[in-house]
Amino acid sequence: AQSVTQLDSQVPVFEEAPVELRCNYSSSVSVYLFWYVQYPNQGLQLLLKYLSGSTLVESINGFEAEFNKSQTYFHLRKPSVHISDTAEYFCAVSPGSGTYKYIFGTGTRLKVLA
Amino acid sequence: GAGVSQTPSNKVTEKGKYVELRCDPISGHTALYWYRQSLGQGPEFLIYFQGTGAADDSGLPNDRFFAVRPEGSVSTLKIQRTERGDSAVYLCASSLNPGGAGEQYFGPGTRLTVT
Numbered sequence: 001a002q003s004v005t006q007l008d009s010q011v012p013v014f015e016e017a018p019v020e021l022r023c024n025y026s027s028s029v030s031v032y033l034f035w036y037v038q039y040p041n042q043g044l045q046l047l048l049k050y051l052s053g054s055t056l057v058e059s060i061n062g063f064e065a066e067f068n069k070s071q072t073y074f075h076l077r078k079p080s081v082h083i084s085d086t087a088e089y090f091c092a093v094s095p096g097s098g099t100y101k102y103i104f105g106t107g108t109r110l111k112v113l114a
Numbered sequence: 115g116a117g118v119s120q121t122p123s124n125k126v127t128e129k130g131k132y133v134e135l136r137c138d139p140i141s142g143h144t145a146l147y148w149y150r151q152s153l154g155q156g157p158e159f160l161i162y163f164q165g166t167g168a169a170d171d172s173g174l175p176n177d178r179f180f181a182v183r184p185e186g187s188v189s190t191l192k193i194q195r196t197e198r199g200d201s202a203v204y205l206c207a208s209s210l211n212p213g214g215a216g217e218q219y220f221g222p223g224t225r226l227t228v229t
Contacts, residue, residue, distance in 0.1 A: 004156075036220075044157070044205070044220040090156050100209070101147060101170065102218065104156030 002027040002093045006105035014113050015083055021076040021108045023091030030096040033074040035065055038088045038107075047089070050074065051096075086112045116140065118221035120206050126227045127196055135191040135224045139208030146189050147218060148181055149205040157205050163189060196228045 007022040025031065035047040048059040055067040065076045074091060088109050092102040119138040127133050139146050144165055149157035159173040163183045171181075178196075183189040193200055203225050207218035 006156075034217075043222040044207075046217055046219075049217060092156075100145070101159045101162055101173075102149070102157070103159070104149075106154070106156045 002029075002031060002095060002103045004091050004093050004103050004105040006091055006108050008108050009106065010109045010111065012111045012113060013081055016080045018079050019077065019081050019085075019110065021089050021091075021110065023074045023076065023105060025072050025074065025091070025093045027072075027093060027095070032094040032096055032100070033065075033067060034092040034094070034102070035059075035063070035074075035076050036090045036092060038090065040087070044090065047076070081110070081112045083112050083114060085110060118206055118208055118219050120204075120221040120224050122224060123222065124225045124227075126229060128229055129196060129198060131196050133193050133196055133226065135193075135204050135226070137189045137191070137206030137208075137221060139187065139189070139206070140219055141187075143208035143210050143219070144186070145209040145211060145218075146183060147207045147209075148189070148191050149207065151203045151205055151223070153202075160191070160204075193226075196226075198228045201226055201228045 003026045005024045013019045033050040036044040037047045038044050048057045050057050050067040058064045063078045065074055067074050088107045090107045091105040094100045094102050121136045146163040148160040151157040161181050162170040166186045178194045181191045203223040205223045206221045209218045
């Protein structure tokens with residue numbers, strides 16, 4: 001069975017500072033990994049995903065995540081955050097076969113301060 | 115194009131009542147998922163449809179919960195004899211096919227409040 005742990009429930013950071021949101025997972029099988037973002041009063045939106053290939057994946061708005069299979073993490077990073085990045089971020093794992101259902105972490109609330 | 119839509123956006127019901135929540139997936143998406151998100155938690159898997167059949171209903175908490183997708187498109191999640199603990203946001207997601215690109219597209223959710 002898979003599980004996901006997001007180590008920080010809240011992360012306050014000043015604008016233009018770097019940020020890292022941590023995600024650890026456990027699985028005995030190959031997995032797909034995702035980061036979703038949920039802006040206030042909106043639905044979940046895919047930020048980036050790892051399916052296979054390069055272990056460093058990037059999103060169009062400056063976020064990146066590195067898949068580390070040996071240490072089983074998929075941390076999300078951004079070198080310089082904006083106020084508009086304030087949102088809840090969810091890490092999810094999906095088995096690479098079968099139903100592909102997602103197992104989500106409990107979320108990290110990123111608050112960017114002016 | 116149109117995304118996943120869910121109706122109603124909000125539903126308030128009394129304990130013991132029956133409710134139906136509707137999900138309209140993206141056209142052509144064969145895989146449909148229901149999740150439940152309680153306050154302060156991440157979404158939790160409830161049930162997965164591939165076409166018309168429920169391929170995995172292991173996440174349904176008990177037999178008060180049931181879901182259908184009779185024509186392989188729209189799905190309805192049905193909750194009988196609602197309890198206060200059922201209060202949550204119910205999310206629907208669809209994907210073009212299970213696996214593959216792996217991305218699920220989520221609807222805005224239905225916020226269910228049981229009083």
